[in-house]
Amino acid sequence: MTLPAPSLRIDKWLWQARFFKTRSLAAKQVSDGKVRVNAVRITKPARTVGPGDVLTFVMGDDIRVVRVLALGARRGPAAEARLLYEDLAPPPTRAEAAEAASMSGAPVAIPGPRPTKKERRRFTISRGDLLE
Incomplete structure (x- = not known):
């Protein structure tokens, strides 16, 4: 019997990775259709993500593109949150x-x-x- 792949709600993951200050703000971004998972626009905060998924979303004036590396167990400090993702859009020079x-x-x-x-x-x- 194979185990299901680990996954977490996208609104919860965005909050744990410290992209949004509250989980409700993350859920609103997803509900407004401003988040894409693997290039597919999603509108349900209950959509699950797992390691390897690529997320694209707007944060302020920037478009963030990140790859999910791990699922967090809690919303920890910023140093711990940075271990959850890989930034695919480098900062401007x-x-x-x-x-x-x-x-x-x-x-x-x-x-x-x-x-x-x-x-x-x-x-x-x-x-x-x-x-x-």
Whole structure:
């Protein structure tokens, strides 16, 4: 007799992996059709996921793509939650973030260490703020 594959409700897994602050927020995202499992849109929070499934969902202004590696037993600390998934969409590079900031005109936090005075000056000159 074969054992059934381990699975967990998607709303509970998203909450345990700390993508959403509450389980009801996770369930609302799923109900609104903003979550895909293996490229198939789902609308029921009771849909189960297991290791190997690929989830795509919107979180703020970003689209997250993650692969489920494990099912959690509880909602633990962030370090424990990061072990539950593999992020398939890498974060934007400094150049991509700077380009997005210059295109929108809005300030965007660039990941990484704080820029030096020389780098800040070069960035300001490239935007044309000091030329006028």
